[in-house]
Amino acid sequence: MSLRRFRKERIKKQLFAKNRFIILNEDTFEEIFSLKLTLMNVFLVATLGAFIIIFVTTYIIAFTPLKEYIPGYSSSKLKQEATDLALKSDSLTTLLHNNELYLTSVRKALTGDVDYMKLSKDSIKAGGVETKGINLKASESELELRKKVALEDKYNLFEKAEPKVDLVLFAPVRGPITQKYNAKEKHFAVDVALAKNTPIKSVANGTVIFADWTPTNGNVIILRHNNEILSVYKHCETLTVSQGDVVRTSEVIAIAGSSGEQSTGIHLHFELWKDGYPIDPTQFIEFE
Numbered sequence: 001m002s003l004r005r006f007r008k009e010r011i012k013k014q015l016f017a018k019n020r021f022i023i024l025n026e027d028t029f030e031e032i033f034s035l036k037l038t039l040m041n042v043f044l045v046a047t048l049g050a051f052i053i054i055f056v057t058t059y060i061i062a063f064t065p066l067k068e069y070i071p072g073y074s075s076s077k078l079k080q081e082a083t084d085l086a087l088k089s090d091s092l093t094t095l096l097h098n099n100e101l102y103l104t105s106v107r108k109a110l111t112g113d114v115d116y117m118k119l120s121k122d123s124i125k126a127g128g129v130e131t132k133g134i135n136l137k138a139s140e141s142e143l144e145l146r147k148k149v150a151l152e153d154k155y156n157l158f159e160k161a162e163p164k165v166d167l168v169l170f171a172p173v174r175g176p177i178t179q180k181y182n183a184k185e186k187h188f189a190v191d192v193a194l195a196k197n198t199p200i201k202s203v204a205n206g207t208v209i210f211a212d213w214t215p216t217n218g219n220v221i222i223l224r225h226n227n228e229i230l231s232v233y234k235h236c237e238t239l240t241v242s243q244g245d246v247v248r249t250s251e252v253i254a255i256a257g258s259s260g261e262q263s264t265g266i267h268l269h270f271e272l273w274k275d276g277y278p279i280d281p282t283q284f285i286e287f288e
Contacts, residue, residue, distance in 0.1 A: 015040045105276035106209065109222055109232045167226050169203045169284045170250055172233065173268050177287055181280040188278035189232070189271040192287050196237075196266055198256040203231050203285065208245045208253070217269065221253055227274070234269035 016038050023033040175198075179191040206223035209230075213219050219236040237257025247253055256266055272279040281287075 015043075101276065105228075105230060105273060106222060108276055108278075109230050109271060109273050110210070110214070110217075110220070167204055167229065169231075169272075170201070171285050171287055172201050172203050172231075172270055173198060173256070173287070175268075175287060177282070178265075178267060181278075181282065183278070188273075189234070189269050190281050190287065192268045192270065194256040194266050194268055196257050198266075199252040200233055200236060200254040200256055200268060201250045202247045202253050204229075204249050206231070206247055208241050208243050208247060211239050211241055211243045211245075219254065223247065223253075230271075230273040232269075232271035232273065234271070235267060 019037050019039075021035040021037050022031060024031055173192050173194055175192045175194050177190050178193045179187060181187065181190055202223060204223075204225045206225040208221060209224045210220065210222035217234040219234075219239050221233040221236065221239060221241065223231045223233075225231065233254055235256075236254035238255040239253070240255065241247060241253045256268055258266060270281055272281045272284070
């Protein structure tokens with residue numbers, strides 16, 4: 001115990017022993033500066049200095065723009081700009097894809113270049129899926145539930161009447177159909193015989209996306225409606241609207257007559273397209 005106490009006393013004496021730090025002139029040995037120090041004071045000053053350096057360095061790295069000059073550090077502004085660019089790039093990619101689909105549908109409406117096999121996509125037996133062996137007869141419990149629901153709906157005073165369709169199409173002209181829609185023969189339209197100077201009207205509100213003369217179909221108008229529906233009017237003699245115009249339902253957009261390309265008499269070649277695929281117009285419009 002005495003040896004351990006002796007060592008502690010010795011260390012304590014060394015730590016608190018006063019020493020003098022002197023700076024002398026080398027030529028004259030004149031004292032320029034002197035300072036009384038102990039090892040404990042030096043240790044405390046060094047520790048405090050280290051803490052100050054660590055604190056200042058941490059503050060500079062965390063709260064000042066100098067942190068951006070550290071190799072491998074990416075600033076928050078740079079991260080935000082990268083995120084914004086990524087979002088813009090994704091939006092532009094989506095917009096470009098939609099524009100390509102839109103231009104493809106317009107090109108198909110002008111040329112009628114559609115693969116007939118792709119039009120059978122709503123077949124009941126798609127992809128060779130067999131429907132044999134499926135019991136489609138409702139059970140007694142299901143019939144009872146249907147009756148209960150029908151009875152509740154019948155006397156529901158709070159049920160709101162809502163339209164069943166989003167777009168109503170009106171006949172562009174009235175007249176006999178000389179050639180019907182036939183997808184197998186790639187006749188994706190109905191031809192309606194007309195008298196000369198018969199006004200051709202818009203089937204619904206829309207925007208004129210094409211109004212010009214073509215070598216194969218004469219004067220052609222394409223209108224874009226809601227739900228990505230296109231209406232196409234071919235073999236017109238005179239156009240009364242231009243590309244970019246907004247038209248209303250039953251507004252006159254052209255005059256029927258001889259366009260110089262047809263040999264079957266004066267008629268309107270009318271087409272309907274949805275999402276790049278033709279639709280039989282007689283399913284939605286009465287021409288006669």
